Amino acid sequence: MKKHIERLRGMHDRLPESYKQQRWVTDRLSAILERAGYNPVDPPILERSELFQSSFGQELWQNLYAFRLHQRELCMRPEFTASICRLYLDHYQKQSLPLRFQYAGPVFRYETPGRGRYRQHTQLGVEMFGGHIISSDAEILQLACEALNALQITSFRLELGHIGVVSGFINRLQLDDHAARLLLSLMEQISRSDEGEQFAQQRLETLYPENWADANSKSYRTLNETSSDDIHLLASLLSSMSVAYGSDDTRHEVIERFLWKMERNEQRRRILHALEFLRALHAISGSPPEVFEALRDLLQRYDLNSKPLIELEQLVDVIEQSAISNQQIVLNLALGRGVSYYTGLVFEIHASDDSGFETQLCGGGRYDNLLRAVGGARDINACGFAFGIERLLPLIPKDSFPSPEKTQALIIPVNILSMPYALKVAQMARESGLRVEVDVLEHGVGAGLTLATKKEISWALIVGEDERKMNSVTLHDLVSGKELFLDIRSFAQYILDTELSI
Amino acid sequence: MNPSPVIRLALPGKGTLEASTLAFLSECGLKVNRNNPRQYLASVSSMPDLEVVFQRAADIPLLVQDGDATFGITGYDILAEFRGTADTEDNEEGDNEDILILDQDLGYGNCRLVVAVPENWIDISTCADLWHLTGYYLDHKKRGLRVATKYPALTGQFLRKHGITHCKIISPHGALEAAPLTETADLIVDLTETGTTLRENHLKLLEDGIVLRSQACLIGNTRLLRENQPALNMASIMLELIEARKQARNRSILTAHLETDTLEEMQRNCSFLTQRLNHLVSGLEYQVSHTEKEDIIKLCRYTISGVTNVGNSASDFLEIVSVLRSSGAKQINITPLTYRFEKEPSSVRALIKRLKRKQ
Numbered sequence: 001m002k003k004h005i006e007r008l009r010g011m012h013d014r015l016p017e018s019y020k021q022q023r024w025v026t027d028r029l030s031a032i033l034e035r036a037g038y039n040p041v042d043p044p045i046l047e048r049s050e051l052f053q054s055s056f057g058q059e060l061w062q063n064l065y066a067f068r069l070h071q072r073e074l075c076m077r078p079e080f081t082a083s084i085c086r087l088y089l090d091h092y093q094k095q096s097l098p099l100r101f102q103y104a105g106p107v108f109r110y111e112t113p114g115r116g117r118y119r120q121h122t123q124l125g126v127e128m129f130g131g132h133i134i135s136s137d138a139e140i141l142q143l144a145c146e147a148l149n150a151l152q153i154t155s156f157r158l159e160l161g162h163i164g165v166v167s168g169f170i171n172r173l174q175l176d177d178h179a180a181r182l183l184l185s186l187m188e189q190i191s192r193s194d195e196g197e198q199f200a201q202q203r204l205e206t207l208y209p210e211n212w213a214d215a216n217s218k219s220y221r222t223l224n225e226t227s228s229d230d231i232h233l234l235a236s237l238l239s240s241m242s243v244a245y246g247s248d249d250t251r252h253e254v255i256e257r258f259l260w261k262m263e264r265n266e267q268r269r270r271i272l273h274a275l276e277f278l279r280a281l282h283a284i285s286g287s288p289p290e291v292f293e294a295l296r297d298l299l300q301r302y303d304l305n306s307k308p309l310i311e312l313e314q315l316v317d318v319i320e321q322s323a324i325s326n327q328q329i330v331l332n333l334a335l336g337r338g339v340s341y342y343t344g345l346v347f348e349i350h351a352s353d354d355s356g357f358e359t360q361l362c363g364g365g366r367y368d369n370l371l372r373a374v375g376g377a378r379d380i381n382a383c384g385f386a387f388g389i390e391r392l393l394p395l396i397p398k399d400s401f402p403s404p405e406k407t408q409a410l411i412i413p414v415n416i417l418s419m420p421y422a423l424k425v426a427q428m429a430r431e432s433g434l435r436v437e438v439d440v441l442e443h444g445v446g447a448g449l450t451l452a453t454k455k456e457i458s459w460a461l462i463v464g465e466d467e468r469k470m471n472s473v474t475l476h477d478l479v480s481g482k483e484l485f486l487d488i489r490s491f492a493q494y495i496l497d498t499e500l501s502i
Numbered sequence: 503m504n505p506s507p508v509i510r511l512a513l514p515g516k517g518t519l520e521a522s523t524l525a526f527l528s529e530c531g532l533k534v535n536r537n538n539p540r541q542y543l544a545s546v547s548s549m550p551d552l553e554v555v556f557q558r559a560a561d562i563p564l565l566v567q568d569g570d571a572t573f574g575i576t577g578y579d580i581l582a583e584f585r586g587t588a589d590t591e592d593n594e595e596g597d598n599e600d601i602l603i604l605d606q607d608l609g610y611g612n613c614r615l616v617v618a619v620p621e622n623w624i625d626i627s628t629c630a631d632l633w634h635l636t637g638y639y640l641d642h643k644k645r646g647l648r649v650a651t652k653y654p655a656l657t658g659q660f661l662r663k664h665g666i667t668h669c670k671i672i673s674p675h676g677a678l679e680a681a682p683l684t685e686t687a688d689l690i691v692d693l694t695e696t697g698t699t700l701r702e703n704h705l706k707l708l709e710d711g712i713v714l715r716s717q718a719c720l721i722g723n724t725r726l727l728r729e730n731q732p733a734l735n736m737a738s739i740m741l742e743l744i745e746a747r748k749q750a751r752n753r754s755i756l757t758a759h760l761e762t763d764t765l766e767e768m769q770r771n772c773s774f775l776t777q778r779l780n781h782l783v784s785g786l787e788y789q790v791s792h793t794e795k796e797d798i799i800k801l802c803r804y805t806i807s808g809v810t811n812v813g814n815s816a817s818d819f820l821e822i823v824s825v826l827r828s829s830g831a832k833q834i835n836i837t838p839l840t841y842r843f844e845k846e847p848s849s850v851r852a853l854i855k856r857l858k859r860k861q
Contacts, residue, residue, distance in 0.1 A: 058646075058667035062658075178637025182665070203665065207630045250622070258625040260638050 010111070010119030021393055021401050022122065026104050029124050029147050029387065036143055038102035038126045043083040045106065049073035054374045055082035057181065057340050065108040076108040081341075081367070081384060084127045085374050097130020097380070104389075116359045116391050125364070125386030129371070134311060136383055137345045137366060138318040144349060144362050144385050145324045153395045156351040156361065157328055159285075160316070161335025163342050163365075164308030165299070169277055172304070173270045181340060182207070183274050188336030190278050197279070204275055208268040277302060278334050285332035288316050295333060308333075308344070315345070341367040345383065351395055359391045405435060409495060410457045412439045412448035414464030421468040425461060425488065432492035436461070452478055459495055508553050509726075509733050512571035515542065515556025519718055522610045523575050526718070530747040531841075532740065552736060563721065567600045572726045572733050573740070578606060579615055579653065579693060579716035586655040588714045602727065604720040604741060604853060609748055611718035612695065615653055617660075617711030619689040620682050621704045628709050629664040632689075636668040639688075646670055650678050650687035653713070657691040660713045679703035720744065728857050741849045749842035756822070757807040758831045768804060771829045775806065778825050806831075809839060 007013065014022065030040060049066045052075055065076035077083055080103050092099055104124035113119060126143065128136050141158070148156055166187060170180045186203060189196030284294045292313055299306050312331065320326055337346050344366035352358045364385025371380045409429065413422040422438050429436040437457075439448045445462055452460045460476040467473050473491050475484045486494055513527075513534070514520050524534055527546070534554055536544035544554040557565060562576040563584035582588050585601070619626050626635060636647055646668035651657045654671045661669060672687060679699060681687035691713055694700055700707065720740070727734050762768040806826070823834055 062662050176637060176641065178634070178640065207633055207665070209630070254622060254624060256642075257623075257635065257638055261625045261631065261634055264634055264637075 008119070010113035010117075012118060012120070017404065018393065020404065021396075022389055024401060025151065025389060025392055025396065026122070026124055028150060030102060030104060032147050032150055033102040033126055033143065036100070036139075038100040038128075041084065041087060041101050041103055042105065043077075043080070043087050043103070045076055045108075046074055047077055047083055047086070049075040051075075051082050051086055051374060052078060055085070055341055055370060057373065063110045065110055078109050079107050080105070080123060080125060080386065081127060081370070082374055084384075085371050085376070085382070088127075088129055089371065089374070089376050092129075093376075098136065099129045100126065101128075102126045115357065116388075118390060122389040123386045124389055125384055127382060127384035129380055129382050131381060133344060133366065133381065134314050134318075136381070137311075137315055140364065140383055140385055141315065141319050141345075141347065142322050144347075144364070144387075145319065146322075147387070148349065148361070148392075151392060151396050152400050153351060153361070153392065155328075156349050157330055158319075158324060159330045159332050159335055159348045159350065160312060161332050161346045162308040162312055162344060163336075163346060164311070164344055165281065165304065165333045166278065167343075168305050168308070169302065170274060173274060175267060175270060175274070176264075179264075179267060179271060183271070183278070184336060184340060186275075186336075187278055187334055190275075191282050191332060191334045191336055200278075201275065204271055208265070208271050210268065282332065282334035285330055285334070287329055288313075288326050288331060291331045295331070311344070337363060337365060341370045341373065343368045347385070353394050360388070361391050361395070362387045407435050407437045407455065407457050408499070409434060409436045409459040409461050410439055410448065410452040410455070411436055411461045411463060412445055412452075413442075414445055414462065416442055418464050418468065422463050425463055425473055428488060429461070429492050432496070434492050434495060449476065449478070458499075461491065509551060509730070509736055510553045510555055510571040510573070511546075512555050512557050512562045512565045512574040512576075514559035514562065514576060516558055519559050519575070519577060519611050520556075523718060526608060526610055526747075530740075530743045532743060549736060549739065551732065563601060566721050566723050569600075569723045569726050571723070572730070573604070573720065573722050573737070575608070575718055575720050577611055577613070577716055578719045579613065579656075579714055581719060581721060582714055582716070583653045583656050586659070588656050588659060600724055602722050602724045602853075602856065604722050604737060605744055605849060606717070606719045608718040608720060608744065609751060611716070613693045613716050614695075615656060615691060615693055615713040615716065616697075616700075617689065617691050617708045617713065618694075618700050618705040619708065621701075621706040623706075626708070629666070629711060632708070633664060633666050636666055640668055647689065648672060648687040649689055649691060650674055650681035651691035652678065653691060656713055660691070679705060724857070727853075734854075734857075737853060738847070738850045741853060742843075742847045743841070745847055745849045746841035746843045749844065750839040753809050753839040753842065754819075754836050755807070755809050755839050756834065756836045757805060758826045758834045759803065759805055760826070760829060760831050761803050762830055772806075775825070775829055779822065809842070 034040065049064070050073065052064065064078055067074055084101055084103060087101075088099065102125065105122065106120050107123050108120050110119060111117060126140060128140060130136075131139075145156075145158065148154070163184070166184065167180070170183055175183070182203075186200040189200050280298060284291060284298060286294070292309065295309055296306060299309060316326070316329060316331075320329075335346050335348065337348070342365045346365035347363070348360050349362035350358055350360050362385055364383065366381075366383040368381050369379050370382060372378060411422050411426050411429070413419050419438075426436050426438050439451060441447070441451070443451075448462075449460055458478055460478055462474040462476060464474075471488045473486055473488060475486050475491055475494065477483070484494070513523050527534055531548055532546050533548070534544050534546055536554075536556075542556050544556070546552050546554060555565075555571060557571075559576045560580050562571070562574040563581050565571040566574040567584075581601070581603070617629070617632070619632075626632060632647070639645060639647055647666070648670050649657060649661070650672050652673060654673050657671055661667070661671075674681060674686065678687075678690045678692045680703070681690055682705065683703065690705070692700070693716075694707075697707060722733075722737055727737055760768075760771070762771055810822070819836055823831075826834055
């Protein structure tokens with residue numbers, strides 16, 4: 001016995017009912033986006049791994065379906081944004097901005113599967129290149145809410161954040177890029193859960209341990225300020241330790257690195273300060289307008305630029321007028337998303353299903369540096385969002401899906417010789433808009449009629465030699481048992497008319 | 503009915519694990535008969551229905567996963583790389599549930615997979631230092647670290663765990679130790695037993711740079727074990743023998759025949775010996791049996807016997823011997839223990855439980 005080959009874990013077969021529902025949702029969303037000027041594009045599923053590594057800013061991104069084929073590092077896309085950026089660079093650089101794109105298709109992430117979390121799922125989203133920050137942010141936010149409303153998903157929660165607040169704080173601490181990236185990546189964990197916060201604390205303690213660098217030291221120097229005395233001192237120390245160095249360059253590099261490390265140890269105080277700030281920021285999340293007051297106070301207390309906050313206030317003002325009430329909005333300036341390319345607005349849309357299980361339906365934001373990161377010559381304003389289609393389905397009221405379309409008539413050839421004529425009848429029926437099946441079981445008229453009854457098909461079209469000669473069909477009404485002899489040009493209309501009158 | 507499929511055990515046929523595996527199995531009473539060392543097939547006389555195939559250790563996980571071999575012995579490092587994770591518990595992902603680890607530590611083939619950096623990197627001694635170094639590289643060299651390893655999956659997992667994501671993993675075919683010297687990589691992740699080779703190549707280990715500790719391990723194909731009762735029976739026998747052998751390893755059985763003049767003296771002697779011996783060696787379980795034959799009034803003969811977990815080193819024994827002598831021992835026998843069966847074979851029970859759970 002051959003071994004049964006199982007479906008991969010976290011991957012799903014989409015069967016007709018849910019397939020049709022999903023396609024209906026995709027078509028509706030796509031139509032809405034198209035009416036807003038977003039042109040559909042379809043990049044390949046497979047890209048060079050480098051594309052996603054550049055967009056995420058790191059080589060060892062976990063959860064990628066990445067592999068090597070013929071010495072090329074390839075990757076099944078984990079999301080569309082980087083692909084659409086590449087597509088823009090390949091085809092649209094000379095066109096004037098703004099440009100609007102929409103996309104829909106499968107994405108792949110090697111994560112532990114769970115409720116609402118699949119290894120292959122369908123994303124539908126938009127990217128807008130160019131445009132002014134507030135206007136385009138407002139447009140995509142409004143569009144995301146409008147799209148959900150159109151699907152009759154109304155009780156969702158829009159979580160808004162802005163990377164600018166935290167990155168402004170980090171810049172002022174004069175932390176280097178490496179530390180800044182770390183803090184931004186930990187921000188997501190802090191905003192997700194208490195365990196995440198503990199994890200973040202632990203990470204920082206490991207990387208910036210309390211040690212001989214005086215935590216209260218007020219004077220810290222940057223590497224440029226390191227005196228040449230220090231370098232000479234270290235160089236002679238290394239010589240005396242008889243550590244072998246291939247060349248003076250190597251020795252110099254190690255000395256430079258050693259000083260770099262010492263200098264970084266002195267960053268501990270500032271790093272922990274940043275962690276405190278992230279916590280404070282996270283603690284203030286809430287709904288406008290009250291939360292703006294508290295956030296303004298906090299920014300003032302830390303003497304931070306309030307520009308990101310003003311941007312958010314303007315945004316909230318715009319979308320409140322068009323798409324969403326302010327009770328549905330939660331401001332969380334510590335909101336971090338899984339990827340590191342965001343530069344300004346970040347947002348997520350969450351909703352709970354009937355059982356109270358909360359899922360994230362949509363996520364997006366602004367990434368003004370991404371196009372350059374994936375190979376563009378300059379930074380271009382860009383923003384976008386994506387829906388997880390599978391997560392939308394259970395939230396859409398069941399009665400809003402179109403009812404499944406049943407086969408209206410079964411065409412029963414009397415015998416195999418009547419098959420060509422049966423196929424001709426079927427074609428004419430379809431041209432008239434009927435949904436028909438041909439009975440291919442070659443089991444005669446009686447069995448064919450039984451089959452039609454079993455499949456709850458209302459009409460049977462019996463075709464044999466007589467019918468073919470007279471260019472007609474025998475129409476059998478399976479509900480009433482009535483039989484009619486109709487011309488091939490009129491039977492379809494008869495069925496349509498009768499069904500309409502019921 | 504199909505004829506019942508051949509039950510195969512795949513053993514490492516090349517490299518360091520070959521000889522030690524054969525020696526280990528022989529100790530377990532599962533001696534492999536191979537007519538000449540170039541043959542790929544062999545048999546085990548105590549298990550006539552088992553066919554032994556010799557393969558490269560690195561190929562054995564795939565053979566077992568595909569069911570071409572029901573059982574296999576390979577290095578845990580090789581298996582972990584094959585599964586793509588260093589986590590010891592059952593792979594929750596369930597993606598590799600075709601392979602079941604029957605015994606993770608057979609007690610030989612010890613080695614460690616470690617992160618090693620040039621010894622002149624005075625700024626680097628921990629993984630946290632390495633994380634800082636990636637920042638330096640991005641800042642000054644505009645690139646990430648390059649790590650050379652033959653274990654890319656385990657290395658990637660380890661580095662990610664330490665947040666070191668700005669690096670490129672390369673897998674050269676040749677000797678890894680040379681990579682930092684020839685500047686094809688900045689550091690390496692490699693197997694080491696003692697660290698000597700690394701030191702000779704001017705490399706040093708990181709304090710917290712152990713990616714994996716590895717020994718030889720016994721694996722089996724989950725599906726075949728579940729569907730094929732004879733295979734499961736064989737697994738039980740092998741596990742039972744291996745467990746009994748592992749329990750007996752480094753244990754010796756010691757018997758001392760003593761004589762005293764009076765019963766009181768014997769009792770005194772015994773309590774003295776209890777104290778001294780417990781002090782001397784841990785894990786000595788012994789009992790006193792009294793031979794009450796002949797002249798009870800005049801002479802007391804008794805025997806002290808027990809199992810000790812002292813190694814095979816003579817100096818350990820000699821101290822015990824002198825204590826026993828001082829208490830009047832006439833003859834002391836020490837024999838290495840061959841098997842030690844517990845009340846219940848716990849590894850067999852665990853296997854059956856896991857087979858059920860995975861269903």
